[in-house]
Amino acid sequence: MTAIAVVGAQWGDEGKGKIIDMLAEKAAVVVRYSGGDNAGHTVINSRGEFKLHIIPSGIFYSHTTCIIGNGTVINPAVLIGEMDNLSQRGVDLSRLYISDRAHVIMPYHILLDGLEEDKLGGNALGTTRKGVGPAFTDKAARLGIRVGDLMDKPGFLKRLNLVLERKNQILTKVYGVQPLVLEEVYQQYCRYADRLAPHVRETSEMLDSALKKKEIVLLEGAQGVLLDPDFGTYPYTTSSSPMAAGACLGAGIGPNQVRQVLAVFKAYCTRVGGGPMPTELKDDIGEAIRQCAHEFGTTTGRPRRCGWFDGVVARFSARINGYTGLAITRLDVLDNFPKLKICTAYHLDGKTIDELPARTEDLERCQPAYEEMDGWMTPISGIRQYSHLPVEARRYIKRLEELCN
Numbered sequence: 140m141t142a143i144a145v146v147g148a149q150w151g152d153e154g155k156g157k158i159i160d161m162l163a164e165k166a167a168v169v170v171r172y173s174g175g176d177n178a179g180h181t182v183i184n185s186r187g188e189f190k191l192h193i194i195p196s197g198i199f200y201s202h203t204t205c206i207i208g209n210g211t212v213i214n215p216a217v218l219i220g221e222m223d224n225l226s227q228r229g230v231d232l233s234r235l236y237i238s239d240r241a242h243v244i245m246p247y248h249i250l251l252d253g254l255e256e257d258k259l260g261g262n263a264l265g266t267t268r269k270g271v272g273p274a275f276t277d278k279a280a281r282l283g284i285r286v287g288d289l290m291d292k293p294g295f296l297k298r299l300n301l302v303l304e305r306k307n308q309i310l311t312k313v314y315g316v317q318p319l320v321l322e323e324v325y326q327q328y329c330r331y332a333d334r335l336a337p338h339v340r341e342t343s344e345m346l347d348s349a350l351k352k353k354e355i356v357l358l359e360g361a362q363g364v365l366l367d368p369d370f371g372t373y374p375y376t377t378s379s380s381p382m383a384a385g386a387c388l389g390a391g392i393g394p395n396q397v398r399q400v401l402a403v404f405k406a407y408c409t410r411v412g413g414g415p416m417p418t419e420l421k422d423d424i425g426e427a428i429r430q431c432a433h434e435f436g437t438t439t440g441r442p443r444r445c446g447w448f449d450g451v452v453a454r455f456s457a458r459i460n461g462y463t464g465l466a467i468t469r470l471d472v473l474d475n476f477p478k479l480k481i482c483t484a485y486h487l488d489g490k491t492i493d494e495l496p497a498r499t500e501d502l503e504r505c506q507p508a509y510e511e512m513d514g515w516m517t518p519i520s521g522i523r524q525y526s527h528l529p530v531e532a533r534r535y536i537k538r539l540e541e542l543c544n
């Protein structure tokens with residue numbers, strides 16, 4: 140066996156945590172490969188309900204090594220809080236490892252995320268304000284601080300001094316807020332460093348040895364393909380790649396190791412934050428989905444925008460990721476709708492198109508073209524075998540499969 144990438148195929152919140160938790164039982168290693176604590180992965184198992192933001196959803200199995208990969212950005216306070224919460228609830232953390240190449244979310248990243256969003260006003264992206272975007276910006280700008288840097292205190296102080304001087308100029312001169320105090324930030328992050336040090340490793344070597352032993356490695360995605368900075372609804376995207384290709388970079392393995400790419404789709408669509416979503420339902424159907432499925436953000440509590448399954452998005456998502464399988468979640472949310480709609484194309488400026496336009500301004504003008512299917516009008520959540528599903532539910536799944544090729 141080799142690496143399996145588990146990718147959020149829509150706008151995030153597809154149920155990746157649940158699927159990883161299921162698959163992790165047979166995996167030796169689970170790696171989170173992108174994003175930061177903007178993610179919110181809910182896992183419900185025999186120990187209760189857990190909301191994970193940065194720790195991989197494989198943590199509940201004592202035989203599974205969990206890695207926070209180099210492609211992530213880590214807020215140490217959030218990570219430590221999550222570790223404390225898990226250990227208080229009896230979860231063993233001795234197999235949790237953190238890549239020394241992962242970037243650290245610093246206090247100025249969180250401040251700037253909020254200040255930049257406020258400055259954008261009506262054009263705000265609706266970020267989670269966790270500092271994730273500014274941390275990835277610094278990574279690209281070569282101004283980042285990495286987990287490995289925290290492990291060398293004198294080196295960290297030197298680096299922080301250099302970076303903080305520039306950040307304080309932006310905070311004070313652009314935004315007119317108080318500067319951060321070097322000594323305070325330094326001391327605080329030294330405490331985090333001491334706490335995290337036993338978990339810090341060169342994690343790509345660990346993956347290499349697992350793969351050489353033919354063990355199963357799960358690559359846990361965060362966010363969703365339509366939030367990818369290249370292929371998502373730019374600029375209404377996140378700042379690291381949630382795609383299957385992002386998994387190799389964010390974990391440190393070769394693309395030839397990834398033998399399966401499992402897409403996680405919701406049976407309908409949701410989106411949280413700004414940006415176009417052609418099938419969004421601003422009516423009672425959207426509200427019914429939101430209430431029935433409790434579609435409120437795990438990280439920010441914001442109501443999620445809900446809508447019908449978007450086959451244009453699905454086909455695009457499948458094409459650019461090379462999915463080998465689909466996991467379709469929350470089908471039972473559709474139990475009570477006599478008619479279900481699936482978007483199969485868009486109308487744009489008098490033309491019908493079946494490809495996702497690159498420009499957000501174009502996508503905003505797209506009107507969905509729907510086909511209608513009969514609902515099943517019966518509760519299906521107790522069903523454990525595909526063949527026991529009502530014929531209408533099987534037809535619905537079949538149609539999603541076709542749309543994803």
Ligand code: IMO
Pocket residue numbers: 147150151152153177178179180264265266267268269271272360361362363366375376377378411412413
């Ligand atoms: P999981 O892993 C849904 C969205 C934000 C915002 C945009 C940019 O739970 O699927 P950011 O804070 O990343 O700069 O915000 O991306 N977003 C998510 N939406 N699920 C997520 O993660 C998300 N992570 C970020 O709402 O629109």
Ligand code: MG
Pocket residue numbers: 151152153178179180181437
């Ligand atoms: Mg989520």
